[in-house]
Amino acid sequence: MSVLLIGLIAATILLGYLAGPVLVRLRPLADHPGALVACWAGLLLGTVTATAALTSMALLVPPTPGHGLLEWLHDCLPHHSPVAFTLGGLTSLALLGACGARLAQGLPRLWRAVRRRREHRSMLHLVAREDRRNADVLLLDHPLPVAYCLPSRWRPIVVSTGAQTRLTGLQLQAVLAHERAHLRQRHHALLLFLDLAHTLLPWLPTVRLAKATLPVLLEMSADDAAARRWGRHTLAGALRQVASTPGLAGALAAAGTGEGLLSRRLTRLEAPTSAVTPHRARRAAAWIVAAGTAAIPVITAAATLTSLAGVC
Amino acid sequence: MAGLSGSLERAVMDVLWSAPRALRVRELLETLNDGARKPLAYNTVQTVAERLVGKGMIERTPDGLAFRYAPKRGREDYAVDLMLGALTEYDDHGAVLTRFAESVAPEDAQQLLEALRRRASGKEVT
Incomplete structure (x- = not known):
């Protein structure tokens, strides 16, 4: 039991406070956004699980204050109980209140983002036209050059007529490949999860760093997929013309990466020795890191909760 | 969303947007069924139009015993x-x-x- 508890505390500190800053400084992976995205996803999942498990332990296990709350509620006679129980109960109430407040703040936000996306989708459905040449594209009549995607089974990519007239055929295909990569790699789901993690645990360095770097990495990862197929210079040319955005994920607007984002992507694409195809070994290493950081806290948490079932 | 009713709403909006004036259900039906393999029923089109009114996309004005429908915004x-x-x-x-x-x-x-x-x-x- 205590081994598991120590394990969870260690996991929270390691993942929440140390792993993020290390990952940002990791040189060998610096130019492999796809691998980095996998690492961040694993890290986020691990951090959230470890913290959630630790909080529920604090509320329930006998030696921790929360168990006092249970006992206190159980005999319902606070002035007859020892002072320690009353104090324990109060601490647990404070902890419960804090968790409740965080959830009350985070969940409606997530819900709003999802609802806004759905409303946008149904309006698009009425207003946009079907593109005859690409089976997954909707055309929106507007001179602003914009392309974005919204997860949906029916025509998930939206391109404005402004973008269509401004791009060459190849450039348009590169932009579409970029959006398809977002959809294929489930970037929307990742951004929503990131948003939730940030609302629940905004003070953890790993979560804060993920919030600052992950949106950029997602764009670069999609850039790489498009560049592999259509060429880096075609894509760079297209990006200069068009704003491409993952669209209504609810996280990008608050990310605050500022106007440097596009120029960073362009510099990367136009660099003479740009590595858009990562080494196989590095990619494998990244996946192992991602799987490990996510799996260890999840397994520890599961083991802790099973052992808890016997205690309570 | 991309189901049958969704595509019908789309089709109705398309007709109303390209029509020069507000249309009755009868006129809407004629345009929609023009050259269609499987003609739509009057009631179907009326239901779809009413649903679009409910969504705030189109508005109806009384015209005799029937209504005329027009898009609220372009x-x-x-x-x-x-x-x-x-x-x-x-x-x-x-x-x-x-x-x-x-x-x-x-x-x-x-x-x-x-x-x-x-x-x-x-x-x-x-």
């Missing part, structure tokens, strides 16, 4: 809303607007300036 207005919705999620939208402003044709630029001036002076842009 297709372009909705397109503008959608573009703004997509752009507000994009933290670099200043750059998009700048690039757009640099690339519009001179006569369009004049119109754009007019619209911006009207908006800056607090009047409604139409």
Whole structure:
């Protein structure tokens, strides 16, 4: 039991406070956004699980204050109980209140983002036209050059007529490949999860760093997929013309990466020795890191909760 | 969403947007069934139109014993809303607007300036 508890505390500190800053400084992976995205996803999942498990332990296990709350509620006679129980109960109430407040703040936000996306989708459905040449594209009549995607089974990519007239055929295909990569790699789901993690645990360095770097990495990862197929210079040319955005994920607007984002992507694409195809070994290493950081806290948490079932 | 009723709503909006005036269900039905392999029933079209009224997309005005239906706002207005919705999620939208402003044709630029001036002076842009 205590081994598991120590394990969870260690996991929270390691993942929440140390792993993020290390990952940002990791040189060998610096130019492999796809691998980095996998690492961040694993890290986020691990951090959230470890913290959630630790909080529920604090509320329930006998030696921790929360168990006092249970006992206190159980005999319902606070002035007859020892002072320690009353104090324990109060601490647990404070902890419960804090968790409740965080959830009350985070969940409606997530819900709003999802609802806004759905409303946008149904309006698009009425207003946009079907593109005859690409089976997954909707055309929106507007001179602003914009392309974005919204997860949906029916025509998930939206391109404005402004973008269509401004791009060459190849450039348009590169932009579409970029959006398809977002959809294929489930970037929307990742951004929503990131948003939730940030609302629940905004003070953890790993979560804060993920919030600052992950949106950029997602764009670069999609850039790489498009560049592999259509060429880096075609894509760079297209990006200069068009704003491409993952669209209504609810996280990008608050990310605050500022106007440097596009120029960073362009510099990367136009660099003479740009590595858009990562080494196989590095990619494998990244996946192992991602799987490990996510799996260890999840397994520890599961083991802790099973052992808890016997205690309570 | 992409199911049958969704495509019907789309088709009805398409007809109403391209019609020069408000249409009765009968007229709507004729346009929709023009050259269609499987003609739609009157009741189906009426239900779809009523649902669009409920969604606030179209409005109906009494005309004798029936109603006439017309879109509340033009297709372009909705397109503008959608573009703004997509752009507000994009933290670099200043750059998009700048690039757009640099690339519009001179006569369009004049119109754009007019619209911006009207908006800056607090009047409604139409």
